[in-house]
Amino acid sequence: xGVTLVLWASAFVAIRHLGHEVTPGALSLGRLLIAALVLSAxxxxxxxxxxxxxxxxxxxxxxxxxxxxxxxxxxxSERRIDAATAAMVVQVGPILIALLAGLFLGERxxxxxxxxxxxxxxxxxxxGVAMRGEGGSDLSGVLLALLAAATxxxxxxxxKVLLRRLSGLEVTCYACWIGALVCxxxxxxxxxxVRHGSAETLLLVAYLGVFPTALAFSTWxxxxxxxxxxxxxxxxxxxxxxxAGMAWVLLDEVPPPLAFAGGALCIAGVLLTRRKPxxxxxxx
Numbered sequence: 001x002g003v004t005l006v007l008w009a010s011a012f013v014a015i016r017h018l019g020h021e022v023t024p025g026a027l028s029l030g031r032l033l034i035a036a037l038v039l040s041a042x043x044x045x046x047x048x049x050x051x052x053x054x055x056x057x058x059x060x061x062x063x064x065x066x067x068x069x070x071x072x073x074x075x076x077s078e079r080r081i082d083a084a085t086a087a088m089v090v091q092v093g094p095i096l097i098a099l100l101a102g103l104f105l106g107e108r109x110x111x112x113x114x115x116x117x118x119x120x121x122x123x124x125x126x127x128g129v130a131m132r133g134e135g136g137s138d139l140s141g142v143l144l145a146l147l148a149a150a151t152x153x154x155x156x157x158x159x160k161v162l163l164r165r166l167s168g169l170e171v172t173c174y175a176c177w178i179g180a181l182v183c184x185x186x187x188x189x190x191x192x193x194v195r196h197g198s199a200e201t202l203l204l205v206a207y208l209g210v211f212p213t214a215l216a217f218s219t220w221x222x223x224x225x226x227x228x229x230x231x232x233x234x235x236x237x238x239x240x241x242x243x244a245g246m247a248w249v250l251l252d253e254v255p256p257p258l259a260f261a262g263g264a265l266c267i268a269g270v271l272l273t274r275r276k277p278x279x280x281x282x283x284x
Contacts, residue, residue, distance in 0.1 A: 001235055004220045009242035011212035012087065013250060014204050015078060021201055024075030025186025026193050027208075032067060032180040033190075034209025039173035039218070049166055058158040059171065063178025066155020072183065073148040080141030087240045088128030089145035091121060094237060096153035098230030105160060107228045112275040120237035120269025126262030127240050153233075159221065160229040168221025176213065234273045237266045 018027060051059065077086050095117055101107040155175075162171045193201065224232055241263040 001219070001223045001232065004216045004223065005235065005238050005242055007212045007216035007219075008236070009239045009246055011208055011216075012239070012243040013246050014208055014212075015075060016247075018201060018204055019075070019078055022193050022197070022205065023186065023189045024072055024079065025183055026189035027075050027205065028068075028071035029180060029183035029186050029190045030193065030205045031071070031208040031213055032176050032183060034206055035213035035217070036173065036176035036180055038210055038214040039169065039176060043169055043173045046167070046169055048170060051166075055162055055166065058162050059174055060178060062155045062158040062162065062171070063175035064182055065151040065158070067175045067179025068182025070148050070151040070155065071179065073144045073151065077141050077144035077148060081145065086141070086145045087243070088124050089142055090149045090152070091124045091237060091240070092146065093149035093152040093156075094230075094233040095121065096149065097156050097233040100153055100157045101160070101228065101230040101233075104157060105229060107230050109230070113231065113234070113273050116269045116272030116275075117234055118269070119272060120234060120266050123262045123265025123267075123269055124237060124240055126265060127244065127259050128262075130256045130258035130262060156224070156229055156233055160224055163221060163225040168218055168225060172214075172217045172221050176217075231273055235270055237270055241266050 015027070022030075074086065074090065077089075098107075098109065098113065098117060102109045159171055159175075193205070197205075244259055244263065
């Protein structure tokens, strides 16, 4: 999960840099195609399973929702609203995952989990307020970020069921190909980027495909196989904290003092979700 969080946080920095040079569809398609090719090369040497009909349906839902629509919605959202607001709205996703996991996967919503969720989300809100840019927010950008949060939640719940029998490499690889098919209408835009984009732009797209997508989604799937979906998703509240730190180091964007308080709340909230409820005392 540590690898996943750091690489996903780095993706926000890269997307922010590419946002006005590459269209949302081209960026999503390029990132997913590169990830799919890398994972396919690894999967060619790994054991594979035959999917059941139910698993095919779940895989299509995961690929379309989380890998396809999520990427398109998030990339377009960050062209309309500032990154801090987008990150704040997308963090509705972990809350939805915890609730859906409780309803459909039988995962227990403990008091510590609910308290940590509230504290961590409060920290994200504080970071969003502290780092809000001059551009403001429009309704369409907020709605796109909410769509990204909803599709993220649907994808993770579907993925958790798939990982009961399938490997993380299989699920991630096929979901990337499905997501790429969703983004295929923007193939012409991607062709323009390949022909006319700078070396820096192409390298950043390649980075997004190999590391925050192929590698980070695989490590996420591995970790998800060994823990509850709701509890694991809540650790992503740390992504805005890590992203702010990376932007400070790499882009010289010094976070305002209030952002540090929000980061502390996020960390405290995630730690609270990791606490286990006290077992009842044994009868004498």
